[in-house]
Amino acid sequence: QVHLVESGGGLVQPGGSLRLSCAASGRLFSIHSMGWYRLAPGKQHELVATITSGGSTNYADSVKGRFTISGDNAKNTVYLQMSSLKPEDTAVYYCNVMWADFSSWGQGTQVTVSS
Secondary structure (H helix, E strand, O other): OOOEEEEEEEEEEEOOEEEEEEEEEEEOEEEEEEEEEEEEOOOOEEEEEEEEOOOEEEEOOOOOOEEEEEEEEHOOOEEEEEOOOOOOHHHHEEEEEEEEEEEOOOOOEEEEEEO
């Protein structure tokens, strides 16, 4: 059983910042990458950012220059620092971990950007 616990979501004004955290625990091994995806009302599930166990990162064009993903391999934890937030960043953000031949997901954390 693998558990992903996300935290850090909330309500923030446009231009503000938030930091999401996701800690993976349980019977997982050979982690390839961790990342964040989001789902906004009326939109498709979207990749936000990923980071491999080697530290390579990938970002959606819409968040480049504003979001930074980082990870702590020893703690099986991934972070997403979000800055210059826009209303269109409003979504439920889901943590994902790719390990061995599996993919596991967190329960999601709501991020709302509104004045």
